[in-house]
Amino acid sequence: MKEEQFKRIKEATYLSTEKSGTYRAILRFFYIQHERMKEFLLPEEVFAHLKEYAGFEGYAMEELHGDLTQLVKWGNLFAQQESGNVRTIEEFKKRRFRYQCTPYTVEFERMLTGMEQNDTFGGSLEKTQFDRLYKCLKSIEASAEDNEETCAQHWDDVLTYFNKIRQNTSDYFAYLRSEDASEGMKSEAFLLYKDKFTAYLRDFIIALQQTASQIQGLLQSLGHRHMAAFFEKVARHEDKTFRFEQTGTEAVTEMEEKWTNIKDWFLGGEDSQYETVQRQTNEAIRRITRIVQRLGERNQQFRSRKDDYLHLADWFAGMDSVDEAHKLSSVVFGVFHTRHFHSDHIPTDDIYTDTWEEQPMDHETLPRIVKYGEKTKPTEMPDHRARKEEAKREHLKRRSEEKRVIEQYMNGSEIRLHELPAVEPYVRKLLLSWIGKAMVKEDRTIQTEYGTKVEVTLDPHETVLLESPDGTLEMPNARFRFIREEVTT
Numbered sequence: 001m002k003e004e005q006f007k008r009i010k011e012a013t014y015l016s017t018e019k020s021g022t023y024r025a026i027l028r029f030f031y032i033q034h035e036r037m038k039e040f041l042l043p044e045e046v047f048a049h050l051k052e053y054a055g056f057e058g059y060a061m062e063e064l065h066g067d068l069t070q071l072v073k074w075g076n077l078f079a080q081q082e083s084g085n086v087r088t089i090e091e092f093k094k095r096r097f098r099y100q101c102t103p104y105t106v107e108f109e110r111m112l113t114g115m116e117q118n119d120t121f122g123g124s125l126e127k128t129q130f131d132r133l134y135k136c137l138k139s140i141e142a143s144a145e146d147n148e149e150t151c152a153q154h155w156d157d158v159l160t161y162f163n164k165i166r167q168n169t170s171d172y173f174a175y176l177r178s179e180d181a182s183e184g185m186k187s188e189a190f191l192l193y194k195d196k197f198t199a200y201l202r203d204f205i206i207a208l209q210q211t212a213s214q215i216q217g218l219l220q221s222l223g224h225r226h227m228a229a230f231f232e233k234v235a236r237h238e239d240k241t242f243r244f245e246q247t248g249t250e251a252v253t254e255m256e257e258k259w260t261n262i263k264d265w266f267l268g269g270e271d272s273q274y275e276t277v278q279r280q281t282n283e284a285i286r287r288i289t290r291i292v293q294r295l296g297e298r299n300q301q302f303r304s305r306k307d308d309y310l311h312l313a314d315w316f317a318g319m320d321s322v323d324e325a326h327k328l329s330s331v332v333f334g335v336f337h338t339r340h341f342h343s344d345h346i347p348t349d350d351i352y353t354d355t356w357e358e359q360p361m362d363h364e365t366l367p368r369i370v371k372y373g374e375k376t377k378p379t380e381m382p383d384h385r386a387r388k389e390e391a392k393r394e395h396l397k398r399r400s401e402e403k404r405v406i407e408q409y410m411n412g413s414e415i416r417l418h419e420l421p422a423v424e425p426y427v428r429k430l431l432l433s434w435i436g437k438a439m440v441k442e443d444r445t446i447q448t449e450y451g452t453k454v455e456v457t458l459d460p461h462e463t464v465l466l467e468s469p470d471g472t473l474e475m476p477n478a479r480f481r482f483i484r485e486e487v488t489t
Contacts, residue, residue: 011075011104022059022067025050027076030101031109040080040098043068068099076105126168130211133161137218143230148237155234155255162262166273173280198288205281212266212274219263231255402426403450415480422467431466435478445483453483 014023029049033041047064050056071077078100101109136157143151235251265273312332319325348358366372405427409415417431437446438456445455462477 009104011102012108013074014071014076015108019067021055023071023076025053025056026064026067026071027101027105028109030077030099031106031113034101034106039100041100042098046099068097072099075102077101126164128207129161129165129168130208130215133158133165134211134215134218136161137215137222140230141218141222141226143233144226146233148233148240151230151233152237155230158262159258162265166265169277173277173284198285201281201285201288205278205285208274208278208281216266216274219266227256227259228252231259399449402430406430406450410482413482413484415482417466417475417478418462418464420466422469425468425470428466428468428473431478431480434480455481455483457481 014020014027017023026046029046030041033039043061043064046068047059047061050059050064068077068079072079079097080100081097136154139154140151140158143154146154231252234255238251268274316325316328319328366374405424406415409420409423409427411419415431423431434446434448434454435456435458438444438454439458443455444457445453447453457479459477459479463474464477466473466475
C-alpha cells in the first residue's frame with residue numbers, strides 16, 4: 001500500500017468552496033466538450049458559454065481568467081500556451097492559453113452527472129450475465145493456441161461481465177432495502193406487480209443455480225500454470241500500448257489478484273458473495289410473500305361479508321332436504337361439537353409420521369370432582385445414619401491425606417512456589433484458592449480447611465511455572481507462611 005494513495009485530493013476542492021457554482025459550471029462545460037472529443041478550449045469559448053446562463057450577467061473576462069488560473073493550481077485543468085495564431089508581440093506577451101480538463105475532473109463530473117440523473121440505487125438481476133461469463137471462461141480454458149490480442153479480449157470480457165454481475169446485484173439489493181422500495185411495497189398498488197416481481201426473482205435464482213455450478217467447476221479446473229501463461233500473453237499485449245508508465249510484472253500481479261477475487265466470489269464457501277446473493281434473493285421472495293399476506297389480511301379485514309352471507313342463505317334456502325343442508329354446512333362451517341384428545345405421549349419426533357402408523361397408548365382419565373384424591377400407601381422413613389457416617393469418614397480421610405501431602409511440600413513453616421516440584425492437580429487448586437481468599441484480606445492472612453492460619457505473599461515482578469500432570473501454569477511467585485498459634489496455660 002502506497003502512502004500517496006491517501007493524500008489530500010486537492011482536485012476535489014472546487015466542489016466545496018464559496019465559488020463552487022462558478023467552478024462547477026466551468027468544469028461541466030469542459031467535461032461536455034471532452035465527451036464530444038474536443039479536448040482544448042479557449043477562454044473566449046468558455047466565457048460565451050457561461051453568458052448563456054442566468055447568474056453570470058455581471059461575470060467579466062478578467063474574473064474568468066482568475067478562475068481558470070485557480071483551477072489550474074488545483075489540478076482540474078491543464079494550461080497550454082497558444083502561440084500558433086499570435087500576430088503581434090503584445091499578444092505573445094499576454095501569454096494566451098488554451099485549457100484541457102484533467103482525468104480527475106473527468107471522473108468527478110462523470111460521477112456527478114450519473115448521480116444527478118438518478119439519485120437512487122440502480123442495478124438489476126440479469127440472469128444472462130452468468131451465461132456470458134461462463135462462455136468467456138470457456139474461451140480462457142481453450143486459449144492455449146490463441147494469440148496475445150485474443151487473450152487480452154477474453155480477459156477484458158471476463159472482467160466486464162464479472163463487474164456487471166457484482167455491481168448490478170449489489171446495487172439492486174441495496175435498492176430493495178432502501179426506504180423508497182419499502183414504502184412502495186407497503187402500498188396497495190404493489191399487489192398489481194407482486195406476481196411479476198416474484199417471477200423476476202424466481203427466474204434469476206433458477207438461472208443462478210444452473211449456471212453458477214458450471215462456473216464453479218470451470219474455475220476449479222483452471223490451474224495456476226494455465227492462468228500464468230494466459231496472463232503473460234495479456235501482459236505482453238498491454239505492453240504494446242505505448243505508455244510512459246512502466247507496467248511489467250505489476251500488471252501480471254494485478255491480474256492474478258483480480259482472478260483470485262473472482263474465484264473467491266464463487267468459491268468462498270458459505271461466506272462467498274455467491275452464497276450471499278442466493279440468501280438475499282430468497283429473503284426478498286420471503287419478504288414479498290409476507291408483505292402480500294399482510295396486505296391481503298388488511299383488505300379482508302375491511303371487506304364486507306354481507307354479500308357472502310346472503311349468497312349462503314339463498315343456497316341453504318334452496319336445499320330440498322335437511323340432510324343436504326347438513327352436508328353443505330359441514331363443508332362451509334366445518335364439524336360442530338368436536339372432541340379433542342390431548343396426550344403428553346411423544347412416541348416419535350418425526351413430524352411426517354401419520355397417525356395410523358403410531359402404536360396405541362393407554363391413558364388414564366381422572367375424575368374431576370372436589371372430593372377425589374389419589375390413594376396413597378404409607379411409607380417408612382429410611383434411616384441414613386450409616387451412609388452419613390461413611391461419608392463423614394471418607395471426607396475426613398481425604399482431608400487428612402491432603403494435609404499430609406501439603407506438609408510434604410513445606411520447607412520449615414513455609415511453602416515457596418519456585419521450590420516446588422510437579423504437584424498434584426488438587427494441590428494446585430488448593431493453593432490457588434488460598435491466594436484468592438488472601439487477596440481480599442487486608443493482612444493477607446486466612447484460615448485454611450485444616451484449622452491453621454496462612455499468610456500469603458505475592459511477588460508480582462517474578463513469575464514461576466507450576467507444573468502438574470495435566471499441564472503447566474505460569475503465575476506470580478508466591479510464599480505461604482504457616483502461623484502456629486501459641487498455647488497459653
